[in-house]
Amino acid sequence: MTAKDHWHPVLDSQQLKDKPVGVKVWDSEIVLFRTANGTLSALEDRCPHRAMRLSKGWVENDKLVCPYHLWRYDSEGKGTSPCNPGMKPRVQRYDVAERYGAVWVKPVESNAQLPEFEVDGYHSVGLDTGIMYAPFELVVDNFIEIEHSPTNHGVFAFDAQAITQVVPKVETLGESIHVTYEGTQRHIPWWSPTQFFMPPKTRLVIDFMAHFRPVHFIYNMMWHDPKTNEQKPHKIREFAFLTPATAEETHIFLFFFSTVGIFSPKGLAPLRQIASKRFLKMAHHEFNLDKNIVEEVARTDKRTDLKGLQLGKFDRVLRETRRLIDSAYHQGPEQQVPAPVPLKATGTSGAVE
Ligand code: FES
Numbered sequence: 001m002t003a004k005d006h007w008h009p010v011l012d013s014q015q016l017k018d019k020p021v022g023v024k025v026w027d028s029e030i031v032l033f034r035t036a037n038g039t040l041s042a043l044e045d046r047c048p049h050r051a052m053r054l055s056k057g058w059v060e061n062d063k064l065v066c067p068y069h070l071w072r073y074d075s076e077g078k079g080t081s082p083c084n085p086g087m088k089p090r091v092q093r094y095d096v097a098e099r100y101g102a103v104w105v106k107p108v109e110s111n112a113q114l115p116e117f118e119v120d121g122y123h124s125v126g127l128d129t130g131i132m133y134a135p136f137e138l139v140v141d142n143f144i145e146i147e148h149s150p151t152n153h154g155v156f157a158f159d160a161q162a163i164t165q166v167v168p169k170v171e172t173l174g175e176s177i178h179v180t181y182e183g184t185q186r187h188i189p190w191w192s193p194t195q196f197f198m199p200p201k202t203r204l205v206i207d208f209m210a211h212f213r214p215v216h217f218i219y220n221m222m223w224h225d226p227k228t229n230e231q232k233p234h235k236i237r238e239f240a241f242l243t244p245a246t247a248e249e250t251h252i253f254l255f256f257f258s259t260v261g262i263f264s265p266k267g268l269a270p271l272r273q274i275a276s277k278r279f280l281k282m283a284h285h286e287f288n289l290d291k292n293i294v295e296e297v298a299r300t301d302k303r304t305d306l307k308g309l310q311l312g313k314f315d316r317v318l319r320e321t322r323r324l325i326d327s328a329y330h331q332g333p334e335q336q337v338p339a340p341v342p343l344k345a346t347g348t349s350g351a352v353e
Pocket residue numbers: 047048049050051052066067068069070071
């Protein structure tokens with residue numbers, strides 16, 4: 001297995017209806033489509049005849065039709081040509097699956113396992129997706145430090161006065177990094193629904209694992225009573241996957257889970273839908289705040305090494321991420337790598353479970 005041979009989320013399932021959709025992973029362009037009987041398929045997004053983009057075509061029964069000369073391809077990538085009945089054109093296919101509301105792909109030769117999230121006791125809130133036009137290393141930097149949270153975030157953020165007291169705890173566990181931040185929650189306006197479980201002065205604990213094969217973070221967000229240190233029952237677990245599309249474009253998939261009862265499938269569906277919609281709108285707003293910052297940094301300086309930067313205490317973890325990213329992605333495609341780290345929230349503090 002090479003370093004890039006993993007399952008990557010590439011599209012929100014809801015965006016794949018009856019028309020083919022083109023996606024990108026590590027500079028590979030892939031067309032996703034559903035056949036008339038619902039079979040999900042992924043092929044190279046390039047017709048082998050004259051290089052037309054197959055995602056500009058359409059689906060007819062169980063075939064994807066190229067719009068240029070109407071050659072057509074099945075889910076396996078086997079093609080036919082109306083004017084050349086003897087020809088057997090072929091398109092490369094990818095393994096494809098749907099899970100947690102996203103479409104995932106991997107190269108056929110890879111034997112990676114489809115991710116399975118450890119979410120016992122949590123309810124699914126939903127999936128938020130977005131693009132940052134920046135190298136994935138710069139996106140990782142943003143996802144792994146919280147010094148920017150008081151100024152750049154409204155909800156999942158530390159208080160600006162108190163952040164100087166936050167001591168980041170960082171430990172490397174094999175090819176992953178375990179990080180814990182604990183401090184006073186940023187004040188939430190009284191009219192915000194999130195005020196309900198993030199009252200002023202509550203202590204916010206963000207405890208997460210960063211994995212790099214593929215690049216993803218598993219966050220646990222918890223709130224503690226400032227006096228008794230008792231943990232509040234509401235918790236959020238977020239699985240953030242960073243899919244590198246090209247050297248300068250990173251696609252982000254944020255899978256949210258919560259212990260809050262309103263998200264339970266046993267509850268009232270209309271209430272759950274309203275709560276999920278509101279939560280995802282808030283999460284996307286927070287995502288956009290980061291997007292603006294990261295893209296500004298990328299416009300200023302696209303270099304991904306840390307040379308010449310004057311790093312503070314919250315940035316120490318960046319050196320470790322660079323080391324693990326270099327080991328996973330910048331040492332040649334022929335590099336053999338060990339089995340991927342299981343996708344579960346191991347290594348988190350005892351308070352999580
Ligand atoms: S380019 Fe696709 S059929 Fe000709």
